[in-house]
Amino acid sequence: MPAFTLQASPSKPPLFLFDFIFLANSNSSSSNTSLTLDQVEFVIANANGVAATTGASHSTVSITIVGASGDLAKKKIFPALFALFYDGHLPQHFTVCGYARSKMTDEELRLKISGNLTCRIDRSENCGDKMEEFLKRCFYHPGQYDSLENFAQLNEKLKGHEQGRIAHRLFYLSVPPNVFVDAAKCGSLAASSSTGWTRVIVEKPFGRDSESSAQLTSGLKQYLNEDQIYRIDHYLGKELVENLSVLRFSNLVFEPLWSRKYIRNVQIIFAEDFGTEGRGGYFDRYGIIRDIMQNHLLQIVALFAMEPPVSLDAEDVRNEKVKVVRSMRPLSIEDTAVGQYKGYSKDGVRFPGYTDDSTVPKNSITPTFAAAALFIDNARWDGVPFLMKAGKALQTRRTEIRVQFRHVPGNLFKRNLGTELDKATNELVIRVQPDEAIYLKINNKVPGLGMRLDRSTLDLLYADRYSKEIPDAYERLLLDAIAGERRLFIRSDELDAAWKIFTPLLKDLERKKTAPELYPYGSRGPVGAHYLAAKHNVKWGDV
Numbered sequence: 001m002p003a004f005t006l007q008a009s010p011s012k013p014p015l016f017l018f019d020f021i022f023l024a025n026s027n028s029s030s031s032n033t034s035l036t037l038d039q040v041e042f043v044i045a046n047a048n049g050v051a052a053t054t055g056a057s058h059s060t061v062s063i064t065i066v067g068a069s070g071d072l073a074k075k076k077i078f079p080a081l082f083a084l085f086y087d088g089h090l091p092q093h094f095t096v097c098g099y100a101r102s103k104m105t106d107e108e109l110r111l112k113i114s115g116n117l118t119c120r121i122d123r124s125e126n127c128g129d130k131m132e133e134f135l136k137r138c139f140y141h142p143g144q145y146d147s148l149e150n151f152a153q154l155n156e157k158l159k160g161h162e163q164g165r166i167a168h169r170l171f172y173l174s175v176p177p178n179v180f181v182d183a184a185k186c187g188s189l190a191a192s193s194s195t196g197w198t199r200v201i202v203e204k205p206f207g208r209d210s211e212s213s214a215q216l217t218s219g220l221k222q223y224l225n226e227d228q229i230y231r232i233d234h235y236l237g238k239e240l241v242e243n244l245s246v247l248r249f250s251n252l253v254f255e256p257l258w259s260r261k262y263i264r265n266v267q268i269i270f271a272e273d274f275g276t277e278g279r280g281g282y283f284d285r286y287g288i289i290r291d292i293m294q295n296h297l298l299q300i301v302a303l304f305a306m307e308p309p310v311s312l313d314a315e316d317v318r319n320e321k322v323k324v325v326r327s328m329r330p331l332s333i334e335d336t337a338v339g340q341y342k343g344y345s346k347d348g349v350r351f352p353g354y355t356d357d358s359t360v361p362k363n364s365i366t367p368t369f370a371a372a373a374l375f376i377d378n379a380r381w382d383g384v385p386f387l388m389k390a391g392k393a394l395q396t397r398r399t400e401i402r403v404q405f406r407h408v409p410g411n412l413f414k415r416n417l418g419t420e421l422d423k424a425t426n427e428l429v430i431r432v433q434p435d436e437a438i439y440l441k442i443n444n445k446v447p448g449l450g451m452r453l454d455r456s457t458l459d460l461l462y463a464d465r466y467s468k469e470i471p472d473a474y475e476r477l478l479l480d481a482i483a484g485e486r487r488l489f490i491r492s493d494e495l496d497a498a499w500k501i502f503t504p505l506l507k508d509l510e511r512k513k514t515a516p517e518l519y520p521y522g523s524r525g526p527v528g529a530h531y532l533a534a535k536h537n538v539k540w541g542d543v
C-alpha cells in the first residue's frame, strides 16, 4: 500500500502515532495486519510531527493567505507558520502564498513579514538559516478577491510550486467579512486542488447577528462543504482553554464538583490594557459583545460547562458544545452592563478616548466594555450565574476563568474564618493569559499554636512547571487545519446557537440606543459591572 493511501478520510486524517497504527491495521482487509515499510516511514514521520496528512514526499501543502497585506497576516499567521516550520511540524513540501490586492513582489512580501518572525527562545539554534529557508518558500500573488481570473492565475502559480505532487490546499481568509464569500467562491471555483483536499479557514466575525451569520453560512456553503470550512476562534487554540477538558475530565477532584451543587458562580474575564488603536473602523461596526463575548468568551463557557463528550473526536466534542449552548438563556438587557472608554491624562501623558480615534464617529455609542450574566437552563447549571466581562483600555491585560465555590455547610471553622464567609470559600482560577496558571484558593491553618486560618494558594504557574515555550494559538489551529482536525473549529450549528443567545440583546441595545457608561482609559471599567454582579449576589474575583 503506498504511504499516502493511509489517509482514509480527507476530512479527518489521523493525528497521532496510535491513530496511524490503528488506521493502518483497520485499513488492511487481509489477515496480514503488519505495516509495510512505506507505512512505517509514514507513521514515524507523522509521529515526529513531520508531513502530517501528506504522505511524506508524494504530496505537498499550499497555504494561501488571502489578505496577506493585512495586520493579522503579518502579526499572527506568517509568524505561526514559521514557528511550525521551525519546530518541524510542517510537511516536507509546502508553499506559503500571500494573496491580496496590494501590489507587492515576492521579495517585498518576505521583507514585510520577516520582522515578525521569531525563533523559540528555548531553542534558538540555526534561527537565521531556518528563517531564510522559510522565506524562500513564501511567495506573493496580487489579485482582486472577486476575480475568478486572478484566482485562476494563482492556481497556475501554485501548480508550478506543487511540481506534480498530490496537492493539498489551505486558504486562510484573513480579510474583512464583506469579502469572505467572494474569496471563498473564487478560491473554490478557480483554485481548488484537483488532486488533494481543499480547506478554507474563515476568520471572525461570522456575521453581526443571527440573520447575517446565516447568510454568510449559506453564502459559503454555495461553494464549500461544511467539512471544508474551518471557522477559527483563536481562543480555542490557547493552551489553557485546550486544557479545560483535561482539567475536568482527567482529575477526579474537579469533575464531581462541577455543578450547581458545589459551584456558586463562574466568572469569565477578558481585559485589555489598550484601546482599539488602529482597528476603530472595524470595531465600531461590531463592539465588544460581538468582538469578544459572542465568540471567545462563549466558547470558554461552552467547554467549561458541557457534559463529558463520548470521545475527543471533533463531532463528539462539538455535539456537547452545541447542546450546552442551546441550553443557555438568551441574554437580556437587564442582565447586561455596557461601557465605553474615555480619554484620560496622567503625569502629562494623554490616553485617547474611544471616540478620539479618527475612524470612529464622534457620537458613537459602541460599547468597548460589557458585562453580562448568563444562565444555563439545564440540570447541571440551573441557577448558577456565569458572569462574563470583557473590556478594552482597562488597567490590566488578563483573561481568566474564576470558579467560586459554595460555603462549606456547617463549617466547623466558621469562628476562625471571620465575618466575611464569602472570602473564605474556595476559588479556582484558570489564568489563560498572561502568565498562564491554575491556582486554587484554600483555607489553611497558620502554623503555630492556636487555631488561626488564612487563605493560601495551591499554585501551578506554567512558567515554573514547564520549561517549554507555549505555542501561539494560531500555531495549534493552523496545524490542526492542515491535519484535518476540526475539534477546535466552530461548526455552523454551534454558531447559530451562539447567535441566538446574543442577537436579542444586541438588537435591544441598538433599538434603545443604550448609552454606554463612560470609564477612563486605564481604569477598572464602569461601576455598572459591579451592580450587575451584586444583583446576582456575586463579587468579581479580579478586583
Ligand SMILES: NC(=O)C1=CN([C@@H]2O[C@H](COP(=O)(O)OP(=O)(O)OC[C@H]3O[C@@H](n4cnc5c(N)ncnc54)[C@H](OP(=O)(O)O)[C@@H]3O)[C@@H](O)[C@H]2O)C=CC1
Pocket: 067, 068, 069, 070, 071, 072, 073, 100, 101, 102, 103, 145, 173, 174, 175, 176, 177, 179, 203, 204, 205, 282
Ligand atoms: N487583526 C487582528 O488582530 C484580528 C483580526 N481578525 C479578523 O481577521 C481578518 C483580517 O484582519 P486584519 O488583517 O486586521 O484586517 P485588515 O483590515 O488589515 O485587512 C486585511 C487585508 O484585506 C484587504 N482589505 C481591507 N479592507 C478591505 C475592504 N474593505 N475590501 C476588500 N479588501 C479589504 C487589505 O488588503 P489589500 O488592500 O492589499 O487587498 C488588507 O490588507 C478580519 O476578518 C478580522 O476581523 C480576527 C481576530 C484578530
Ligand SMILES: O=C1O[C@H](COP(=O)(O)O)[C@@H](O)[C@H](O)[C@H]1O
Pocket: 234, 272, 291, 292
Ligand atoms: O479576536 C480578537 O482578539 C484580540 C485579543 O486576542 P488575544 O489573543 O491577544 O487575547 C482582540 O484584541 C481583538 O479585538 C479581537 O478582534
